[in-house]
Amino acid sequence: MCYAIPGKVIEIKDKSVIVEYFGEKRKALNEFVDLKIGDYIYAQGGYVISRVPEKEALETLEAWKDLFFELKKIDLKISERRFAEEGFSKEFIDLLNRAVGSDATTTSPAVNGQTGAPNLSRADLLYILNAQKPKELDAIYRAANFVRQKHLGNACCVHGIIEFSNYCINNCWYCGIRNDNQSIKRYRMEIDEIVEAMDMAVNKYGFKAMVLQSGEDPWYADEKLVELVKKIKEKCAVLLFISIGERSPETYTRLFEAGARGVLLRFETSNAALYEKLRPGKKLADRLAIIEHCYKLGYLILTGSIIGLPNQTADDLINDIELAKKLHAEMYTFGPLIPHHATPLKNTAFGNLDLSLKVIAATRFIDPNAKIVVTTALETLNPKEGQQQGLLAGANSLMINCTPKKYQPHYEIYPDKAGIKDPLEEKIEDTLALLKSLGRAPTDLGIT
16 A cells, blocks of 8 residues: 655756645655656655656556545534534633634635734633643644645655664653663664665555654664665665664764655753653753754754653743744654653553543644654553544554564563554554544645
8 A cells, every 4th residue: 555646857957856646736755766747656745756667656646636626625524613502611721712813614714814823822822731621622633633634635645663772871751762761672683684674664565655763773883774775775666764862963964865855853852951850860951962063064953842741831832833943844743651660650540531632632733834743651541442533633653563573572661552463464554544434544645
C-alpha cells in the first residue's frame, strides 16, 4: 500500500516543482530525481521521492479517484462545527470564534483574513489548557479539527519508524532506556540488518517517509551512520528522518550530505531549569543549538515536548508550543509522560489524556498549517481510541513501528507501549481503516 498519491509535474523551476493531482496543486523540492514536465512522481513532506512510471501512476490515480473524493466528503462532514446552539456562554463562543478565525456557524473566511493564533491571547490559550467541562473540551477539539480541515484538507502523514538501538549514554529521568537501567535487554542492529528492515518497510509495504531512531549510542560512529544513510538511499526511495540525540553539528552535516533530510529531536521542555533537572549534565541551550543547526542545513524539523512532567505548568506548555514553532517545526510531537518503573519518575502520575488532547488543539490554533503527530504514548494511554481522539483534536500525522518484532519490546522508553504485539500488516490495515473512517487520505504530497 502506498502512503502517497502520485502527482503530475506541471511546472519546474530550478529545484522546485509544481505537482497536480485531482485538481489540487502542491509544491515540492527536487534534489535527487531527473524530471521533466509531464512526469509522475511520489513526494513526501515537500520532497520529491521518486519518479513513477506513467502506467502505474494512472492506475493508482484511477484506483484512488472515487475514494479520494468520498474521503473528502466524510472529513468535511466530521469537521463541521456548531457551537452557538449548545448553550455555551458568549465568552466561550467568542473564544472559539477567535480560535477558528471565523464566525461559529459558517465555514466562511475569517474577517480581515486573520486566522489562528493571531486572534488568541495568552489568557485564551490558558483557558483552553485548563478547561475541564466535557462539553467545552468536546467543542475545543471540534474547533481544532475544523481548523485542521480548513487549512490542510484531509491529508494525513503516515510515517514508519525503525528503532535500531536501545543503548544510551544518558540518564534522563523520564526514559526507560537510560544508561543506569540494568533491567532491560540491550540490542544494536547491524548496518545491513537496518537496511534490510528499511527495504522491507519502503519497498514491500510502501512507506514513503521513515524515521531511524536510537538511544544516544556512540557505538554508531559517524562513519557507520553515514554508511547506513548512503546504503538506505541507494536501495530505497524514501524521505529519511534521523533521531539519534545530541550528536555534533559535524555529524548532522555529514548525514545531510549523505541524503538524510529530516531530524526528530524533541527539546522535552522549554523550561530550562526543569530540563536540567530531568537531563543531568545537559543544557537546554545546547539541544536547541543542534536543532537550529539542522534547520539551517535544510533538514525538516520534528520537535516538541513531554506533557505531564513534574512541576510543569500550563504556561510551560504554551511556551513549549511557541518554542517548537520558533524552531520551524515541520511536525510537532507532544506526548504524555508515561513513567517507567526503572526511572526516578517511577512514582509520578501518568500524563493526562485530555491535557494531551488540549495541547494538540492549542498547537493547531497557534499554527493552523502544522503537521501534528499522534504519538505512540498518547495511543498507549488509550489503546482503543487514542489515535482517533488525537486526529479529531487537530492532529494529522501517525507513525507506525516497523522495527523487527524481536527488538520492539526492548525499546522500552516507557512500559506497555501500544502496538508492539501486533504484526506490521495488521497495524497498517488498522491505521488505514481508521483514516478511511475519518475521511483522511494517507498522503503528504507537498505544500500549497
